[in-house]
Structures are given as structure tokens and as C-alpha cells.
Amino acid sequence: MIQFSEPLGFSDKGEATRFGFLLTGLWWLLFSLPTFKLLPATAPVTRPKLNPFKTYLNSFRDIIRYRDLCLFLIAFLFYNDGIQTVIAISAIFAREELGLGQGTILGCFLMIQFLAMPGALLFGRLAKRFSAKLAIMGCLVLFTLVCGYAYRMQNSLEFWLLGAVIALILGGSQAISRSLFASMAPEKRSAEFFGFYSISARFAAILGPLTFALVTDLSGSPRGAILTLAIFFIIGGSILMRVNVERGRLRAIQE
Numbered sequence: 001m002i003q004f005s006e007p008l009g010f011s012d013k014g015e016a017t018r019f020g021f022l023l024t025g026l027w028w029l030l031f032s033l034p035t036f037k038l039l040p041a042t043a044p045v046t047r048p049k050l051n052p053f054k055t056y057l058n059s060f061r062d063i064i065r066y067r068d069l070c071l072f073l074i075a076f077l078f079y080n081d082g083i084q085t086v087i088a089i090s091a092i093f094a095r096e097e098l099g100l101g102q103g104t105i106l107g108c109f110l111m112i113q114f115l116a117m118p119g120a121l122l123f124g125r126l127a128k129r130f131s132a133k134l135a136i137m138g139c140l141v142l143f144t145l146v147c148g149y150a151y152r153m154q155n156s157l158e159f160w161l162l163g164a165v166i167a168l169i170l171g172g173s174q175a176i177s178r179s180l181f182a183s184m185a186p187e188k189r190s191a192e193f194f195g196f197y198s199i200s201a202r203f204a205a206i207l208g209p210l211t212f213a214l215v216t217d218l219s220g221s222p223r224g225a226i227l228t229l230a231i232f233f234i235i236g237g238s239i240l241m242r243v244n245v246e247r248g249r250l251r252a253i254q255e
Helices: 013-038 052-063 067-096 102-129 132-152 156-184 187-205 207-219 222-228 230-241 245-254
Strands: none
Touching: 052 067, 052 187, 067 102, 067 132, 067 156, 067 187, 067 207, 067 222, 067 230, 067 245, 102 132, 102 156, 132 156, 132 222, 132 230, 156 187, 156 245, 187 207, 207 222, 222 230
């Protein structure tokens, strides 16, 4: 719609972009209706008011007792930081280093949305056949290679090919990570522990982009910076290798 804004009757791409936000809101509303209609309502549970900082501190003290779960969280912190940073800076890299236009970049991002789901299904099957841990390790190896390939990327065709690879491993790495974490979290405390999982994911908005910005500033080029992001996948994968999934699952069952 943005690419073909004038044939569609918009005065410029800015107007088409604003209309796109409106369509996005309507999309969310439309697909929320089944949830509002079909999910049963539950009565709110009255609980005593607690100090949120004290609650988080107690939860942190508890979660570190689960060695493998805690190791996985640290690994996830690093490799998810790399994943989210690659996604966040891809448009800037394509525009400033490759000189690609907005239409090409948006088209590639749209392709990624369509390929992410089959990628998640593919790696889901690999996780069942081998293991969730090995499937994630495979994704991290591919993400490391993506950083190396992006360092030498020169044209739009390579950008599209790299986007297709990222799409296939993006959905798989995220879905399997959540599944693996859930399998090692005690069932009665899964919501509490998933809070730490979410906090770990939020750190992706800090460390990765900061590293990318610092290296870009020091080197004068984002190419060296995007190569540096491979360190996040290497560190995350190295820590993940130390996670004993079966021991972590057994520890969760014993809770």
C-alpha cells in the first residue's frame, strides 16, 4: 500500500503510512472478537497487596535455585539480544550501506512475515526429532553465519536472500525458546517465572543496540558492527550448551 500509494489514491506515502496504522488497529480489533466472544470469563482473585520489589526479589532468589533454568535465561538474554538487534538495525543497514529504497525494504519485511510461520513449523519438527536444545543451537549457528554474510553483502538480491534465511530461523528460535523454558519451569509458578523470561527479553532493547552503535561510531561503518553481533550468538550458544534440559525438567517436576 505504501509502495503503490499514488495509484491507490493517496496524496503521498505519508498518508498511506497513516492509513496503514488504521488498518492495523482494525486488524487487531477484528481478530480479538473471537477472544472476547468465546473465552469464558473468570472471576478476579482477591489477593493481599504485596510490595512488588520484595516480590521480585523473592522470585529472583527462588529462580536461581533452578540451575539449568537460570542458565537458559542467561543464554536467552544474550542470543535474543543478538536476534532483536539484527531485526532492529536491518532497515538502517539496508538503506545506508546498500542504498536500498523504502519499497524494497518493506517488501522484504513483508516476505519475512509470511516465511516466519513455516520456519517455526519446520524447526518445531526438528525439535521433536532431535531436541529443542539442538534446534535452538542450529538457529544460533545460522544467525552467526547471517552476521558474517551481512558483513560482505553488496546488493538487493543478497538482502532478499538473507531476509528469507532470517525469516525461517526467526520464528523457530522464538517459539522453541518459549517452549523449552516452559518445560523447565514449575507448573504452579510458570506465570511468575515467565515474568523473568519477559524481563530477559526486554534487555534486548539495551545491550545489543548499544553495542552496535558504539562499534559503528568507533569504526565509522555499520558493517563491522553487524559482524560484532555474532558475539551475542556465540556467547548465548556457549551458555546454552551447559544447560542440562532433562535435569531442568526433572527439577521442575519435583517442585
